[in-house]
């Protein structure tokens with residue numbers, strides 16, 4: 260039934276709607292007064308609703324940061340939980356304004372789906388989790404294993420690549436929803452559970468005995484996760500892209516949600532340009548000059564949202580690694596505001 | 598006779614523009630033209646919009662390499678196969694569950710439907726409880742129930758339940774020895790075909806003889822004898838050219854042999870147990886629709902309850918049963934698309950799921966998928982209509 264609805268929606272939207280994205284998304288968003296943001300239905304650290312319906316996570320914070328830039332109000336965002344399968348269609352048909360759902364930036368998604376990735380929120384890679392009792396210490400010992408994973412993900416394809424290139428037979432069991440992947444793995448249907456390493460840390464927490472499972476050291480792919488918008492809407496693309504850049508630049512300049520008001524008085528020209536006390540950079544993206552100030556003040560800089568959601572002091576306990584600033588040996592690097 | 602003539606004469610007098618037949622035809626043509634035009638406009642517009650939004654379109658993707666593996670394939674398939682091949686793998690997997698599910702649901706449905714009418718209080722109550730309980734719980738929940746019930750109750754491969762080292766059962770599936778046909782095995786196939794033809798012929802002959810003389814011939818047992826015996830003789834004559842390929846535990850899993858995956862078992866169980874409740878009610882209604890006088894007449898002719906049910910009641914009940922039974926078969930086939938929830942690789946899962954996601958060509962993929970379900974439904978309907986016509990009351 261759901262499938263039928265999706266197909267009808269796709270068909271009707273593409274067949275009847277003369278212009279899906281006519282006026283720019285930014286104007287549409289301003290007119291309706293909120294941003295509709297597609298997120299993961301439940302991945303601790305990235306996007307997770309609590310029992311009161313409050314969403315938390317690094318992907319969710321990116322949506323809020325865009326709302327802060329556009330409206331100066333982080334509550335002006337509505338979340339649409341989407342499965343791996345539904346996410347891109349929801350964006351194509353205009354059901355959501357942006358997607359921030361641990362989605363890997365790949366060439367085909369970027370070029371043939373009519374979508375654009377705006378940046379990289381989190382540098383990830385695919386990993387494997389197995390039961391400790393199997394005594395496996397390396398992914399190269401997994402010949403002949405059954406692997407549980409979710410359909411509609413890059414994970415499915417990477418597994419095939421990895422096992423084939425290492426000449427190991429394997430079996431893949433692909434479920435539509437992540438909950439069933441975890442349950443089936445827990446019930447012993449598979450020897451291995453595979454997904455983005457960040458996801459493995461989050462999902463291990465959902466198992467009956469998290470301590471009985473280990474995440475193997477190998478990372479078998481590049482999974483740059485980032486926000487996505489529709490192609491051909493450069494105004495909106497710029498807003499989402501620069502929201503993330505502003506957060507990274509703020510961290511680099513030492514501007515945090517706590518000190519941003521004092522920083523407004525800073526003599527550093529880079530900080531002045533970022534916080535809008537010098538120049539008129541907001542104009543270029545059709546926003547107020549305090550766009551970046553609002554982002555940092557209301558949501559935080561990149562390091563802050565990383566630490567709050569997935570960092571060492573959270574249940575996920577992930578260290579910065581590749582996601583450290585370039586100055587600290589990581590890959591997070593943003594073009595300057597100038 | 599006279600009435601017909603006046604009508605004909607009247608028709609001649611009416612101008613062609615007022616002729617109801619011509620008018621009717623004209624309306625039909627106009628309607629079809631509008632539908633075709635709308636359809637064209639719809640497709641054309643969709644294509645334009647896809648292009649404008651830079652979304653790939655067309656059917657060329659079917660030739661591209663899939664790159665992913667599928668857990669159950671009835672035809673040769675590897676990651677190097679094309680998306681087109683994925684389509685056939687999924688289609689066959691769908692047909693497999695649908696056919697086996699329909700057969701099982703029918704058997705369970707008939708047994709339970711008849712049991713509900715049983716004079717034995719316990720049997721009829723058990724049947725009632727089953728029907729009322731199962732048909733009121735959403736199918737998706739039952740699907741998860743059966744799948745995880747199957748999984749959780751079975752041991753891991755290293756602790757498999759086994760029968761004399763050849764049949765194994767664990768949470769990776771049910772493993773059986775697979776027959777491998779060597780040279781000369783063709784003879785067995787030929788023997789089987791001969792046996793089938795002979796059984797059909799004997800059945801035909803026995804019916805004719807019974808009609809003529811009233812004597813009954815044991816068709817069933819003769820048939821069984823032929824179907825088992827002839828291939829067996831051929832097997833021995835050809836020098837036993839069939840060997841068995843056993844499943845063996847290698848590393849994490851069993852390899853070789855024949856395997857039934859837990860996803861298949863879960864899906865077939867859920868679909869057939871659920872659909873059987875509806876079939877049971879249809880069967881019960883069908884039987885109740887046959888007047889009790891028929892049963893009494895049959896008893897007074899000296900037929901026992903078994904043959905009465907088989908020869909008198911069921912054939913008449915079938916006429917009431919078949920049309921709604923067809924809808925249940927169609928439902929089961931369409932419900933099989935829930936497969937993806939438990940990772941059974943049916944058409945919706947691998948084609949409208951994984952392929953759609955890899956290629957992003959939603960319009961094309963969903964169009965093909967919907968056409969397939971339409972096609973499957975039409976084939977089922979046609980077959981059932983044919984069967985219904987055959988079962989219809991033949992007046993002598």
Ligand SMILES: N[C@@H](CCC(=O)N[C@@H](CS)C(=O)NCC(=O)O)C(=O)O
Nearest residue numbers: 342343361362363412413437454458
């Ligand atoms: N980054 C990969 C995988 C993303 C993905 O969907 N991951 C799964 C496993 S961590 C997930 O988030 N599932 C949560 C859900 O659908 O509820 C991609 O973009 O394809």
